Every structure is written in structure tokens, then in C-alpha cells.
Amino acid sequence: MTNPSSPIADLSYRGYDGPLRVQSVRWWVIALAGLKLAVAKKGFRTVAVVACLPHLASAVMLYFSASAPSGLQAALFSGPESSRYATLLFKALEGQLLWLFVIAMMAGPGSIAADTQANALLVYLSKPLTKTDYLLGKWMSVFLAVYAVAAGPALALYLYCLFSYYDDGFLKNEPWLLVRMLVACAAPASVHASLLVGVSAWSKSPRMAGAVYAGLVFVSFFIANVYADIRFRGQRDQGIVYRHLSVGGVIKGSAQNVYDITLTELVGRRRRRELPNITQVQLPPPNRRLLFGMWATLVVGGTLAARARIRAVEVVSG
Amino acid sequence: MTVATIENLTIRYGRKVAVRDLSVTVPAGCVGLLGPNGAGKTTLLKALLGFLRPARGRGTVLGCDIAREGLRLRQRIGLMPEIDCHIPGMNAVSFVGYAGELCGMPPAAALQRAHEVLEYVGLGEARYRNIETYSTGMKQRIKLAQALVHGPQLVFLDEPTNGLDPAGRDEMLALIRDISHGKGVNVVVSSHLLPDIERTCDQVIVMQRGQIVRQGQVAELRALTGTQFDVELRVAAPAFAAAVQARGATLVREMGNQYRFTLNGNSATEVGRMLFECARVSGAQVRGFRPAVRSLEDIFLEAME
Numbered sequence: 001m002t003n004p005s006s007p008i009a010d011l012s013y014r015g016y017d018g019p020l021r022v023q024s025v026r027w028w029v030i031a032l033a034g035l036k037l038a039v040a041k042k043g044f045r046t047v048a049v050v051a052c053l054p055h056l057a058s059a060v061m062l063y064f065s066a067s068a069p070s071g072l073q074a075a076l077f078s079g080p081e082s083s084r085y086a087t088l089l090f091k092a093l094e095g096q097l098l099w100l101f102v103i104a105m106m107a108g109p110g111s112i113a114a115d116t117q118a119n120a121l122l123v124y125l126s127k128p129l130t131k132t133d134y135l136l137g138k139w140m141s142v143f144l145a146v147y148a149v150a151a152g153p154a155l156a157l158y159l160y161c162l163f164s165y166y167d168d169g170f171l172k173n174e175p176w177l178l179v180r181m182l183v184a185c186a187a188p189a190s191v192h193a194s195l196l197v198g199v200s201a202w203s204k205s206p207r208m209a210g211a212v213y214a215g216l217v218f219v220s221f222f223i224a225n226v227y228a229d230i231r232f233r234g235q236r237d238q239g240i241v242y243r244h245l246s247v248g249g250v251i252k253g254s255a256q257n258v259y260d261i262t263l264t265e266l267v268g269r270r271r272r273r274e275l276p277n278i279t280q281v282q283l284p285p286p287n288r289r290l291l292f293g294m295w296a297t298l299v300v301g302g303t304l305a306a307r308a309r310i311r312a313v314e315v316v317s318g
Numbered sequence: 319m320t321v322a323t324i325e326n327l328t329i330r331y332g333r334k335v336a337v338r339d340l341s342v343t344v345p346a347g348c349v350g351l352l353g354p355n356g357a358g359k360t361t362l363l364k365a366l367l368g369f370l371r372p373a374r375g376r377g378t379v380l381g382c383d384i385a386r387e388g389l390r391l392r393q394r395i396g397l398m399p400e401i402d403c404h405i406p407g408m409n410a411v412s413f414v415g416y417a418g419e420l421c422g423m424p425p426a427a428a429l430q431r432a433h434e435v436l437e438y439v440g441l442g443e444a445r446y447r448n449i450e451t452y453s454t455g456m457k458q459r460i461k462l463a464q465a466l467v468h469g470p471q472l473v474f475l476d477e478p479t480n481g482l483d484p485a486g487r488d489e490m491l492a493l494i495r496d497i498s499h500g501k502g503v504n505v506v507v508s509s510h511l512l513p514d515i516e517r518t519c520d521q522v523i524v525m526q527r528g529q530i531v532r533q534g535q536v537a538e539l540r541a542l543t544g545t546q547f548d549v550e551l552r553v554a555a556p557a558f559a560a561a562v563q564a565r566g567a568t569l570v571r572e573m574g575n576q577y578r579f580t581l582n583g584n585s586a587t588e589v590g591r592m593l594f595e596c597a598r599v600s601g602a603q604v605r606g607f608r609p610a611v612r613s614l615e616d617i618f619l620e621a622m623e
Contacts, residue, residue: 011437013501016469018431020393020422029419037407110406119403123464126367126397127420128389 026129030137031144038107038145047102048149054095055153058088059160085161085174086259089154089181093188093255096153097248100146100188101217107145108196109213110206111138112306117205121310131310138200139193139303147189154181180259187254191247191295194302201306220246236267237281244286247298254295256285319346321472321504322366324384327375329361336361337528339375344506344523348498350515350536351508352618353525359508362525363474366506368392380471393421396465400476402457404449410436411445414463421468428467435463439493454481458490466497472504473497479514487514494518516614524621532621539617545582546610547589551575557600565592570610578610 038044115121124134158181162170196213203209224246232238244253256263263283285291322344329337337358344366353359364370366379368388377384382391405413411432418428436445439459444452449460458478465473478494479487495518498505509515515522515536522539524532532539551558554575562579563569570578581589590607597604 013438013466013497013503014434015502016423016427016431016467018427019424020468021424026420026422029416033405033416040407114406118406119399119401120405122397122399122401122403123405123417124420125369126392126395126399126465127417128391128393128422129420130389 026127027133027137027140030124030129030134031140034107034111034138034141035144038141041106044103044106044145047099047106051096051099051103051149052153054092055157057095058092059157062088062161062164082173083259083261085158085165085170086177086180087261087263088161089157089177090184090255090259090261090263092157093150093154093184094252096150097188097251100150101192101248103149104142104146104188104192104196105210105214108142108192109200109203109210111142111197112200112310113203113206113209116201116203131307135197135303135307135310138306139197142196143186143189143193146192147185150185150188151182154185184255184258187258187295188251190299191251191254194299195247196302198302198305201309217247221248224249236265237283240283241286241290244291245294250291250294250298253286253291257288257291260285320344321346322377322379324362324365324377325375327365327377328373329365329370330373335373335528337365340528340530341375342523342530342533345521346504347521348494348505348507348519350519350522351506351525352510352512352515352522352614354622356527357525358528359525361528363476363506363508367395367397367474393468394471396468396470396473398461398465398473398475398478400480402454403461404457406450407448409446409448410441410452410460410463413449413460414467417464418467423468431467431469432463435467436460438466439463440489455483455486458482458486462490462493466503470503472506475505475507475509477509477511478507479509479511491517512614512618522614522617524618526622532617536614540612540614545589546570546578546580547593547607548610549577549579549593549607550605551577551597552603552605555600555602558596558602561596561600562593565596575605 115124121134125131158178195216196209199213199216200206200209203212225243227245228239228242231242243249262285265281265283267279267281320343322342324340324342324344327337327340328335340358340362342362351359351362361370365372365377365384368379368382368384368391371385379391380394382394384391405416408416411429414432414435415425415428418431419425423431433442433445436442439462441456441459441463444456449457452460458481462475462478465475475494479490482490491514494505494507497503498518505518507515507519519536521535522533523530549562552575554572559569559572559577562577567579567581570580572578581592586609593604593607596602
């Protein structure tokens with residue numbers, strides 16, 4: 001047990017008699033490790049920067065709108081005064097939803113599937129951890145990765161608005177905007193984290209988990225929108241609930257409900273040899289109870305599916 | 319001194335009873351757990367780790383109740399699993415440090431301890447390499463390191479020499495012997511390789527069909543009743559065996575040209591004189607004889623009968 005070239009002089013085995021922390025914080029150790037592994041990927045950092053662009057664009061538009069004609073300002077702030085910044089933040093979040101999905105796909109599919117593939121559950125469950133510690137740690141690692149990318153630029157935009165428009169009644173008109181923003185950013189993070197740990201726990205490899213989850217997101221989005229378009233003949237303001245019957249729809253609808261805003265959208269219908277007939281349609285948030293019910297179903301369902309799969313391990317074969 | 323006590327333990331997997339009324343005391347030191355496939359070693363280790371809730375009976379490991387204090391118990395236990403296992407994407411230092419943190423060590427202490435343990439198991443040079451690039455022998459060592467990082471009082475080693483070359487096997491057995499003798503770490507080695515158990519363990523527990531069929535100090539179990547001698551002839555000679563038996567000896571075992579006899583009350587000189595006399599009478603040629611020693615394999619095979 002002696003190696004003269006070793007930088008550690010005493011290579012004999014010594015016991016550890018230092019402190020051992022209480023059990024309650026161990027999920028945080030797992031969450032932090034997952035987060036570190038995700039952030040260590042160059043692709044993750046690149047996508048995180050790209051995901052900030054919608055908020056940056058909003059800030060740039062706000063900056064230039066101060067000296068712009070009133071018509072442009074009206075176009076930018078299409079909602080009522082009481083929700084103009086909420087609308088701005090929601091649209092920025094809507095603009096980054098695809099990137100948040102990519103972030104989730106980088107952090108989530110391997111969360112449990114990679115452990116299963118490498119038999120890491122043996123390592124985890126032979127330590128003083130409960131299944132809940134393990135699951136919570138994995139869930140939080142995905143949640144925090146998505147939430148940080150969603151909430152970071154949103155908070156920066158909020159602070160920019162606060163310092164620039166404080167005198168214009170920013171806080172007075174929308175006093176709960178900060179809370180709404182922080183809660184709305186949790187919508188994509190919670191749904192992606194729950195569904196991804198659920199899918200990951202039931203997959204044999206991270207690649208398989210990623211493919212299944214991507215399929216779930218895109219297929220549900222496609223079916224919900226095609227069904228709503230066929231049933232309501234392309235009327236965007238009709239069948240709003242049906243348009244939100246997908247993973248992405250639940251995320252978007254939940255965020256819109258949290259911000260409590262009605263969106264306006266310009267819809268153009270072109271007839272033969274005529275100029276398009278452009279109309280403005282109002283898109284209110286989908287039924288709140290129904291949406292939050294669907295959100296809770298996805299979050300609880302995904303988490304329970306993962307919990308059902310994580311079992312006490314085979315310690316010895318033979 | 320004992321590290322674990324199991325009393326009348328019954329464990330069921332659904333309707334199937336895996337272990338019925340098992341009672342065992344695991345002594346301190348290095349203990350070998352032997353048994354054929356399906357003997358209940360897995361279930362016993364699972365129970366000792368606090369993974370299984372007993373249908374009946376009770377047990378304590380290091381003073382912790384296995385049914386109610388699983389977390390406290392696992393904080394004081396280390397497990398080196400049989401199969402390859404690691405946390406994907408980590409190098410050795412991160413992995414072992416992470417394992418320490420999972421046991422509740424502060425991050426700085428876990429990192430320092432990871433370096434120490436990796437040096438101890440002989441992975442000091444490769445500590446910054448990704449574990450996925452490790453050879454089988456290195457993976458065995460890293461599993462031992464993660465089991466030792468938090469300074470457990472009891473370590474379960476499951477097939478610790480699996481996949482190791484002879485030199486690697488010797489080093490692993492030396493490590494096991496080192497930690498289990500004078501370092502305050504109790505070790506339970508589960509292995510199918512009897513020579514490994516023989517080289518590292520002071521005590522053995524032999525299991526069959528969910529029951530303990532033999533337990534004790536290896537030295538005591540290897541001790542023989544009466545005086546037994548192994549005799550090797552040039553060629554097998556039944557007449558020689560008959561001549562020896564005619565002089566009051568008992569034939570214990572016959573394998574080709576090798577015989578084992580029990581000779582009550584005879585000194586080595588008398589035995590030698592008697593054996594050569596029998597050889598002369600039967601026309602056999604004695605190549606050698608020596609006092610017999612029972613191997614662990616003998617003990618194991620006897621226990622299985």
C-alpha cells in the first residue's frame with residue numbers, strides 16, 4: 001500500500017470520523033450533481049444563451065419604442081394597460097418555449113435512464129437515501145435547469161422594466177407581476193421535469209427516453225391543433241381548450257392563466273383575387289380549472305410513474 | 319462481538335417464501351458468505367441492508383433495527399455490488415466524492431476523502447479519468463472505493479474479484495484482508511470462489527435453501543477429527559486400501575491414486591511404518607503421505623450433502 005510517487009504520503013486505510021449530515025438535504029446533493037452535469041455540456045450553455053434572445057429582443061423593442069411613434073407603441077403593447085408588461089413577459093416566454101424544450105431534452109432523458117443503464121441505482125439505494133430523496137433530486141435537477149433558463153432572462157427583463165418604467169406606474173398597474181412571472185416560469189419547468197423523469201424511469205436508455213418524450217410533445221401538439229382546426233374550421237378564437245390538449249398547450253395555457261392575460265392576434269383570410277381580410281381576434285386564457293387540472297395530472301402522473309418504476313435493487317445475483 | 323443478529327426471519331416475495339425462520343449471528347471481522355445459487359444469500363444481504371421488510375422475525379445490524387432504521391443503518395454500511403455500476407459522466411474523484419456526499423459527508427471532506435480512498439485502492443493515477451473508460455479491474459476498485467469513502471463500520475463485498483486477472487485478484491484480496499484486519503472495518507464477502515474466502519475470511523457462513531447449514535471459524539471447520547492422512551500411490555491399488563483398512567483404519571476418500579484414511583491414535587512414525595508395510599504386502603508403490611488438511615471446498619461440499 002505504499003507508492004513512492006504518490007502525492008499522498010500515508011496510503012494506508014484510515015477510517016472517517018468527520019461529520020455526517022442529516023438525511024433531509026440529500027436530494028439536494030443529487031439535484032446539484034445533475035445540474036452540474038447538464039451545465040458542463042457546451043450545447044446546454046449555447047442553447048441557454050439562445051433561449052435568452054426573446055427577452056433580449058423584447059428589451060430592445062422597449063428601448064426603441066420610447067422614441068417611436070405612438071402607433072408602434074400601441075402595436076407593441078397590444079393589451080390593456082393593466083396587463084401590458086404581463087403580456088410582454090408572456091410573449092417572451094412563449095418565444096422561448098421551444099428552447100426550453102431543448103434544454104429539458106438535454107437535462108432530462110438521462111436523469112434516471114442513464115442511471116438504470118449504468119446500474120447506478122445500486123449506488124444510490126445502498127446509501128442512506130429514500131426513493132423519494134432520489135426521485136426529488138432527479139426531478140429538481142431537470143426542473144432547476146429549465147427554470148433557471150426561463151426565469152433568469154425573465155427576471156432581467158422585469159428589472160429592466162422596473163427601473164425604466166417605474167415612474168410610469170409599472171408597479172402600481174401590475175403589482176403582482178413579479179410573482180406571476182416566477183410562477184409562470186415554473187409551468188414549463190414542472191411539466192417537462194415530471195414527464196421526463198417519468199419517461200426516463202421507464203426507458204432503458206437516455207436516447208430512447210428522449211425519443212419517446214419528443215414524440216409525445218410533438219404528436220400531442222399536432223393532434224390537438226389539427227383536431228381543433230378541423231372541428232372549428234380554422235377559427236382561432238374557437239375551441240381554445242382543444243388547442244391546449246397537448247404537452248406544449250398545457251404549458252402555454254398554464255402560463256397564460258398565471259399572467260391572466262387575453263392575447264390579440266391578427267388573422268388574415270385571403271380570397272381569390274382579393275386582398276387578405278385581416279381581422280383581430282381575442283384569445284382568452286383557456287378554462288383555468290381545466291388547465292390546472294391537466295397540469296396537475298401531467299405533473300403528478302409523471303412523478304408517480306417514475307416512483308412506481310424505482311424499486312429496491314437486486315443486491316446480489318445468485 | 320457480533321455485527322448483525324437475525325432472529326427467526328421470514329421474508330416473502332409475494333406468496334413465495336424466500337427465507338423461513340432464519341436465525342444467524344454475523345460475527346465481527348471478515349466473514350465469508352457461501353452458498354449455491356438460490357440459497358438465500360441475496361435475500362440475507364438485502365435484509366441486512368434494510369431493503370426488505372420481514373414478514374416475521376427481527377434483526378439488528380450494528381445496533382440498528384433492519385425493519386425500521388434502514389437509513390441510519392446504510393449510513394454505517396458500505397456495499398460493493400457484484401455488477402458494474404457507476405454514475406454516468408463522472409470521473410473517479412467526482413464519483414467517489416459524490417458517493418461520500420450521498421452518505422452525508424460535507425463536500426470538502428468528501429472530496430478529500432475521495433482522493434485518499436482512491437490512492438488506497440490503487441487508482442491514484444487514474445482518478446481524473448472518466449469511469450466509462452476504466453478496465454474491469456479498475457471498475458472493481460472504484461466500487462470498493464465508493465463503498466469505503468464514508469468510513470463504514472461494515473462493508474458487504476459481493477464477488478469482489480469478478481473479472482480480475484491473477485495479479486489484480488491478489489491485490490484485491492490483499493486490500494480486503496487489509497481493511498478487515500486491524501482497521502476497524504467488518505467485512506462480509508459473498509463469493510463463489512472458495513479460495514478467495516479461504517484467503518481473506520476468518521469465519522464462514524454456509525447457506526442452503528434459505529437456512530444456515532454451517533457456520534464457524536475457518537480454522538475450526540478445517541480441523542479434522544482423529545488423525546487423517548493423505549496417501550499418494552504411483553498407481554491406484556485397491557489391495558493397498560484393503561490392507562490399510564485391515565489394520566483398523568477407515569477409508570475416508572478415494573480419488574484415483576490418492577487415498578485419505580482416518581487412523582485413530584497412531585503417531586506419524588507408526589503410520590509411516592504401517593503404510594510401507596501395507597505397500598509391501600499389496601505390491602503398491604507409495605509416492606508420499608502427509609497429515610490431511612480439509613479445504614474450504616471440502617467443508618462446503620459436506621455442508622451441501
